[in-house]
Amino acid sequence: MMMNRSWYLVCLVFVSLVIVVHHASSQESISISSGIQLLPCIYHGVPFVHSEVWRVDECTTCTCDNSTTTCVVESCQPAHCTEHVKPPGECCSVCPYDVTVRKVEPTIQTKRNVTTNGDATIVLAADVTFKDAKDTSGVRGESLWELSAWIAPVNTTHRIGFTEQVLNVDQASQWYVKGNRIIFLDVVYTFVAPSLNCDEANVCVELKRGRNAVTTDGRPFNFGSDPDSSTSLIGCTSLCAGRDIFPCVDTEGIHLHEDVWQRDPCTHCTCNNGTAACSTKECPDPGCNRPVRLKGECCLSCPYHVRVRRVSPFVMAQDQIGDQVHLRVLITFHESQHTTNVTGINLWKLSAWVALDQTKTGKRYDYREQILDATQRSQQYVKGETPAFAVDLGIADTAVVCGTAFYMC
Ligand SMILES: *[C@@H]1O[C@H](CO)[C@@H](O)[C@H](O)[C@H]1NC(C)=O
Numbered sequence: 063m064m065m066n067r068s069w070y071l072v073c074l075v076f077v078s079l080v081i082v083v084h085h086a087s088s089q090e091s092i093s094i095s096s097g098i099q100l101l102p103c104i105y106h107g108v109p110f111v112h113s114e115v116w117r118v119d120e121c122t123t124c125t126c127d128n129s130t131t132t133c134v135v136e137s138c139q140p141a142h143c144t145e146h147v148k149p150p151g152e153c154c155s156v157c158p159y160d161v162t163v164r165k166v167e168p169t170i171q172t173k174r175n176v177t178t179n180g181d182a183t184i185v186l187a188a189d190v191t192f193k194d195a196k197d198t199s200g201v202r203g204e205s206l207w208e209l210s211a212w213i214a215p216v217n218t219t220h221r222i223g224f225t226e227q228v229l230n231v232d233q234a235s236q237w238y239v240k241g242n243r244i245i246f247l248d249v250v251y252t253f254v255a256p257s258l259n260c261d262e263a264n265v266c267v268e269l270k271r272g273r274n275a276v277t278t279d280g281r282p283f284n285f286g287s288d289p290d291s292s293t294s295l296i297g298c299t300s301l302c303a304g305r306d307i308f309p310c311v312d313t314e315g316i317h318l319h320e321d322v323w324q325r326d327p328c329t330h331c332t333c334n335n336g337t338a339a340c341s342t343k344e345c346p347d348p349g350c351n352r353p354v355r356l357k358g359e360c361c362l363s364c365p366y367h368v369r370v371r372r373v374s375p376f377v378m379a380q381d382q383i384g385d386q387v388h389l390r391v392l393i394t395f396h397e398s399q400h401t402t403n404v405t406g407i408n409l410w411k412l413s414a415w416v417a418l419d420q421t422k423t424g425k426r427y428d429y430r431e432q433i434l435d436a437t438q439r440s441q442q443y444v445k446g447e448t449p450a451f452a453v454d455l456g457i458a459d460t461a462v463v464c465g466t467a468f469y470m471c
């Protein structure tokens with residue numbers, strides 16, 4: 063390998079020299095040095111020509127630039143899952159697609175008549191809900207799902223008319239977005255009608271991972287169920303349940319009959335046999351000048367509103383022990399009809415300093431940005447009250463304290 067490289071390099075230098083010589087002889091103005099200015103690199107004893115790019119390992123790529131080797135090491139984002147996989151040849155490991163099914167519920171959308179040769183067709187909707195765990199991801203790809211259907215006579219374990227896959231290509235390739243559910247709609251299931259009354263049989267479906275599932279970016283696709291596959295991946299409904307009841311389909315997706323959902327923060331809808339019945343909430347007047355809309359809220363609300371009138375610090379003579387000052391600060395608020403209570407964390411900041419005179423703009427000694435502790439910072443304000451803060455302050459410069467006159471601001 064090294065031998066070959068050296069030969070290659072020697073040959074290359076030779077070729078470039080030949081070209082230069084050739085150029086030089088035909089066009090006398092070209093300098094003979096121009097072709098050999100860009101030098102090769104030696105990396106771990108192996109030569110590389112100028113501008114060559116090579117991979118040292120899966121994360122490191124080097125380039126040669128006129129005898130200088132520059133290597134770039136790719137850094138990886140941490141993969142936030144318990145079990146990561148490293149695609150071959152890739153530097154970083156990724157989380158596999160991880161999908162856990164909680165429930166599969168079939169409903170009979172429509173029943174069609176049994177034909178003369180005994181075939182019966184029912185059109186199913188299958189509503190799949192997923193577990194939203196930490197490792198759960200969405201999944202994108204093709205042939206992701208397989209839905210099997212059969213007729214199960216009650217009180218037996220027989221499966222009549224078992225069909226491995228009742229989804230069409232588009233349905234089987236439906237993407238799943240974490241937090242959502244999947245509704246397979248208009249799933250056509252045809253079977254030979256058994257000689258049973260509808261109250262003697264159920265129609266059942268079972269969801270599986272598509273056996274030829276291909277994810278869009280080639281990541282593995284883990285498919286599981288919670289609690290266990292026999293209860294969460296299989297759903298049945300009575301054959302008598304066949305009703306002409308339609309889901310509601312609009313731009314936001316599919317909602318089954320009797321589903322309730324929120325179209326926007328102010329609008330709740332219910333699906334009633336194909337028609338969405340929506341009601342819009344009326345909002346009361348917020349009663350303030352500059353109301354705000356909080357995320358996810360329908361109605362405007364008033365921001366907390368307080369205005370401070372005066373900050374009055376007191377240092378009690380008897381409170382001063384050595385270089386400790388016990389400070390009480392009384393806050394007076396300006397009350398108006400807009401004034402509100404305030405609750406929250408880190409609401410207040412009280413700065414303190416020592417001044418040699420009473421001007422508020424004069425030189426500040428021993429300035430402290432925040433003298434309140436965590437509890438005081440988050441102290442609730444109740445409208446009409448006059449809160450006070452009590453703070454023990456150590457005075458750093460006792461010479462200042464003992465001077466002729468001092469003020470605490
Ligand atoms: C390449 O490197 C050599 C040696 O450091 C230097 O003399 C020359 O000018 C460089 N050429 C270019 C094009 O930077």
Ligand SMILES: *[C@@H]1O[C@H](CO)[C@@H](O)[C@H](O)[C@H]1NC(C)=O
Nearest residue numbers: 172173174175176177178306
């Ligand atoms: C089913 O068959 C009955 C009797 O032949 C007929 O009246 C009815 O219209 C048929 N229904 C459908 C949906 O084809």
Ligand SMILES: *[C@@H]1O[C@H](CO)[C@@H](O)[C@H](O)[C@H]1NC(C)=O
Nearest residue numbers: 215216217218259261262263
């Ligand atoms: C199924 O079993 C239950 C309880 O054992 C019984 O009441 C019911 O009649 C049975 N149904 C059929 C269709 O056999």
Ligand SMILES: *[C@@H]1O[C@H](CO)[C@@H](O)[C@H](O)[C@H]1NC(C)=O
Nearest residue numbers: 305306307308334335336337
């Ligand atoms: C649902 O709507 C369809 C068509 O609009 C109608 O034929 C059917 O009878 C309705 N079902 C119920 C249970 O109201």
Ligand SMILES: *[C@@H]1O[C@H](CO)[C@@H](O)[C@H](O)[C@H]1NC(C)=O
Nearest residue numbers: 401402403404442443444445
């Ligand atoms: C402010 O808080 C006090 C005490 O928690 C409460 O009694 C009062 O109703 C509140 N006022 C408003 C406008 O929320």
